[in-house]
Amino acid sequence: MFKLSRRILMAGIAMALAGTITAPAEAETKGKxxxxxxxxxxxxxxxxxxxxxxxxxDVGYETVTLNADxxxxxxxxxxxxxxxxKPKAIILAAxxxxxxxxxxxxxxxxxxxxxxxxxxxxxxxxxxxSVAGTVEIGYVAADEIQKLLKAKKGSVxxxxxxxxxxxxxxxxxxxxxxxxxxxxxxxxxxxISKPAMQWEASNAGTIVNDQILANPDxxxxxVHAAHLSVAAVAALEGKGKKPGEVMLVSSNGAPVxxxxxxxxxxNVEVEQPLYAQAAAVAMFADKIINKQEIKAGKVKVLGLESxxxxxxxxxxxxxxxxxxxxxxxxxxxFWGNLKAPTEPVKAVE
Amino acid sequence: MFVSRQMATxxxxxxxxxxxxxxxxxxxxxxxIPNYFQIGIFANIVEQSTFVGTMAIGLxxxxxxxxxxxxxxxxxxxxxxxxxxxxxxxxxxxxFAFTPEWLVIPIxxxxxxxxxxAVGATNAFFVVKLQMNAFIVTLAxxxxxxxxxxAISGGRSAQSLxxxxxxxxxxxxxxxPLIAWISIGxxxxxxxxxxxxxxxxxxxxxxxxxVATFRAGxxxxxxxxxxFIMAGAIAGLAGWLLALRTSGATAxxxxxxxxxxxxxxxxxxxxLQGGVGSLSGVYAGVLLLSSIxxxxxxxxxxxxxxxIIHGGLVLVAMLLDTLKTHIRARMI
Numbered sequence: 001m002f003k004l005s006r007r008i009l010m011a012g013i014a015m016a017l018a019g020t021i022t023a024p025a026e027a028e029t030k031g032k033x034x035x036x037x038x039x040x041x042x043x044x045x046x047x048x049x050x051x052x053x054x055x056x057x058d059v060g061y062e063t064v065t066l067n068a069d070x071x072x073x074x075x076x077x078x079x080x081x082x083x084x085x086k087p088k089a090i091i092l093a094a095x096x097x098x099x100x101x102x103x104x105x106x107x108x109x110x111x112x113x114x115x116x117x118x119x120x121x122x123x124x125x126x127x128x129x130s131v132a133g134t135v136e137i138g139y140v141a142a143d144e145i146q147k148l149l150k151a152k153k154g155s156v157x158x159x160x161x162x163x164x165x166x167x168x169x170x171x172x173x174x175x176x177x178x179x180x181x182x183x184x185x186x187x188x189x190x191x192i193s194k195p196a197m198q199w200e201a202s203n204a205g206t207i208v209n210d211q212i213l214a215n216p217d218x219x220x221x222x223v224h225a226a227h228l229s230v231a232a233v234a235a236l237e238g239k240g241k242k243p244g245e246v247m248l249v250s251s252n253g254a255p256v257x258x259x260x261x262x263x264x265x266x267n268v269e270v271e272q273p274l275y276a277q278a279a280a281v282a283m284f285a286d287k288i289i290n291k292q293e294i295k296a297g298k299v300k301v302l303g304l305e306s307x308x309x310x311x312x313x314x315x316x317x318x319x320x321x322x323x324x325x326x327x328x329x330x331x332x333x334f335w336g337n338l339k340a341p342t343e344p345v346k347a348v349e
Numbered sequence: 350m351f352v353s354r355q356m357a358t359x360x361x362x363x364x365x366x367x368x369x370x371x372x373x374x375x376x377x378x379x380x381x382i383p384n385y386f387q388i389g390i391f392a393n394i395v396e397q398s399t400f401v402g403t404m405a406i407g408l409x410x411x412x413x414x415x416x417x418x419x420x421x422x423x424x425x426x427x428x429x430x431x432x433x434x435x436x437x438x439x440x441x442x443x444x445f446a447f448t449p450e451w452l453v454i455p456i457x458x459x460x461x462x463x464x465x466x467a468v469g470a471t472n473a474f475f476v477v478k479l480q481m482n483a484f485i486v487t488l489a490x491x492x493x494x495x496x497x498x499x500a501i502s503g504g505r506s507a508q509s510l511x512x513x514x515x516x517x518x519x520x521x522x523x524x525x526p527l528i529a530w531i532s533i534g535x536x537x538x539x540x541x542x543x544x545x546x547x548x549x550x551x552x553x554x555x556x557x558x559x560v561a562t563f564r565a566g567x568x569x570x571x572x573x574x575x576x577f578i579m580a581g582a583i584a585g586l587a588g589w590l591l592a593l594r595t596s597g598a599t600a601x602x603x604x605x606x607x608x609x610x611x612x613x614x615x616x617x618x619x620x621l622q623g624g625v626g627s628l629s630g631v632y633a634g635v636l637l638l639s640s641i642x643x644x645x646x647x648x649x650x651x652x653x654x655x656x657i658i659h660g661g662l663v664l665v666a667m668l669l670d671t672l673k674t675h676i677r678a679r680m681i
Contacts, residue, residue, distance in 0.1 A: 039601075041601040042599070043505050043506060046504030200602065200605060201595050201602055202602065205595060207646055211647075213384070213393065233596070234595050234596045238396075238519050255505075259508060
């Protein structure tokens with residue numbers, strides 16, 4: 001018993017020493033930044049954690065990530081807690097674009113810069129926003145779908161099944177907004193929209209199962225996340241369809257979507273440029289934290305031509321989303337290939 | 350003689366009320382919703398009932414035995430994710446394969462059942478050995494098991510199960526995929542166990558009156574442990590079936606199915622007080638929920654209505670249950 005206690009004591013001392021040894025390394029960082037991630041249940045978010053931690057480390061900051069499990073109230077609590085910890089900055093990918101507004105204002109008033117990542121909040125001022133633009137993803141998808149329909153039917157006409165994510169999530173509603181706005185110009189296109197509750201894959205499969213029977217003339221399925229397209233493909237397969245028989249377009253650029261392109265089931269994946277979005281945050285981190293002026297203009301982020309604008313809600317960098325097809329699916333720049341850039345990013349002058 | 354026959358008829362009607370409601374709902378939907386009345390849609394309803402239905406078998410056993418298990422949804426997700434991680438070839442899948450290929454069926458099924466049984470055994474340990482409250486224990490499991498799903502997958506999905514497994518979700522017999530037949534087989538098997546075997550009678554007795562059952566010399570702790578392990582293993586089976594259908598697993602797979610399973614159990618006439626209920630009614634409850642989901646999919650109705658209707662149905666089921674008890678009391 002005594003020997004065991006002594007061993008535990010020795011282990012404790014060893015751990016304490018190890019902590020002391022690593023302390024100077026921690027002291028070398030410029031400080032802590034908190035990343036409030038909406039959920040860890042999809043691959044985009046998981047990869048965003050890795051990317052932000054890596055890029056912020058490149059420019060000298062330590063990133064601590066807090067997961068809100070897609071719950072607005074949890075994220076509101078997190079932002080309030082983090083304000084008390086006085087970090088160098090808060091990177092926020094909001095669960096609910098509007099509900100987080102008071103938290104953002106409180107943090108900004110306390111002198112803590114809030115950086116909006118991936119999800120744009122236009123109703124209040126933030127220190128910086130790095131987005132691909134969810135409405136724009138809808139635009140890109142619409143352009144690609146127009147091309148696909150034209151190639152198949154000679155003109156832009158036909159029936160589209162649009163499978164949204166959870167109807168309470170502004171992210172999916174914005175994609176829908178962008179997509180439908182661009183498709184309005186084509187009266188011969190019928191769009192059937194159905195939400196997959198809680199972004200759950202089998203719900204998407206169920207929708208496809210039912211709709212393909214009720215509307216056998218569906219030409220194309222547009223799903224708002226790649227993990228839902230996997231269930232859509234499984235449902236099509238179950239109904240005896242072959243790859244390419246019903247066209248498929250998805251968004252966010254997850255690895256599963258890219259795999260489906262390779263297998264011939266999916267035509268296009270609209271990518272959110274995750275790595276570039278995260279790298280942009282790191283490139284401007286010093287300026288944001290030191291409260292230096294960010295000027296409008298063009299800037300290259302990981303080779304992508306991006307544009308910084310000064311908006312009512314603060315400096316905003318918009319990085320173009322890309323359409324991935326069989327022709328370019330293997331390019332390492334797409335985050336779905338999970339080959340994060342190894343080159344360290346540099347802070348902008 | 351005539352009175353007793355009449356009473357038996359009323360009793361039978363009360364016991365099978367949910368089947369009657371299902372029939373009425375199907376007829377109304379078939380008449381009023383375009384494209385609803387076709388064999389493919391009815392096959393879809395049966396297929397979509399597979400996962401919630403299978404999970405509801407174990408949940409019913411637990412509730413009939415006078416307990417509760419909130420962990421079945423997360424257990425389903427864990428079994429699906431383990432199946433995906435081990436046997437899927439894309440994403441986070443490790444793609445273990447066997448020669449001959451068909452061996453993947455029994456091995457993956459055994460793994461899923463074991464994963465489920467392990468969660469069930471953990472619940473049983475806390476509830477039976479440490480005498481902790483089942484609601485709290487299984488609520489904790491609901492949370493930690495889902496956390497484990499995220500942890501082991503790193504939030505990534507595992508996709509593309511081998512064809513030797515996927516055929517079970519694709520091949521059909523009488524328009525219905527094999528996975529749905531497995532679920533139906535599960536209902537028949539466990540209904541027989543519940544109605545005809547001593548185990549079934551004993552868990553009903555435990556749920557009805559624990560003290561009297563104990564005094565009758567029945568090993569309550571042993572049977573309670575078995576029901577928890579069974580519920581876990583059955584949830585594991587549901588997860589395996591779901592992984593087959595979606596050709597892998599994502600970290601949020603099965604989210605929201607717990608409440609559907611509870612709704613089906615209650616609509617199916619299983620008393621939350623324990624001791625009362627039949628699996629036939631539960632299956633009808635699952636089919637009823639699926640019929641409504643399908644109707645909403647085919648109508649232009651927003652998906653939020655699904656939840657409103659499900660909630661309303663649970664309330665109606667509870668009211669009918671109260672009414673049934675009242676009628677039976679008057680008949681006696």
